[in-house]
Amino acid sequence: MIVAGLGFSSTATADSLRAAFDRACDGHTVDAVATVVDKTGHAALAEFVETTTLPLHFVAPEDLAAQRTLTCSLRSRATHGTGSVAEASALAVAGSGARLLSPRQISDDRLATCAVAIGGQT
Template identity: 50%
Template sequence: MIVAGFGFQSAATAASLRDALSETGSQTTVDAIATIDDKTCAKGFRTLAADMSLPIIAVSAPALRKQVTQTQSAASQAARGTGSVAEAAALAAAGPGAKLLAPRVKSSDGKATCALAIGEGA
């Protein structure tokens, strides 16, 4: 399974999130999108899921903090206890043994980040 993990500001729109996904440069088909559980109801995130017909995977804060991220954001570390919400969400949602396909990248408006991970069974 390939999961697109997202971190985003409350002002992020579906277009912001879509742009962040595009910035990963991957031509891979995504099977699900994920973010920290308290952001799964955000309008832009829900719109993206509906537009792409993808399931949403909610990642708990403890599961997010357990992930080892390739990139490090001081703001993300201070707010969420992880170097990258996008990377940690993608890895946690893709399951044990998941690996990053694309590290965290930002949308052009700076309101969203996205990373891709693949699970062992994919």
């Protein structure tokens, strides 16, 4: 399974998410979207996911912290215990042996990030 992980600020818009997603997913066919569970109910996320028609998975904070990321945001580390919510979410949902196809990409407005991972069992 190929998963696009999203990280974003509370002020991100659906356009912010789309920009990061498009940048990270360039050339990859994605099967699902993932993010940290505390983003449940965020209006921009709901709007974005509706346009993709991809299933949305929420990741528990402890599952984020268990993932090794390539990039590191100090804010992400302080808030969620991981260097990149986008990378960690993608890796966690992609499953055992997952690896990143695209490290964290940042939207032009710097409000959203996206990374793509592929599961090791595919």
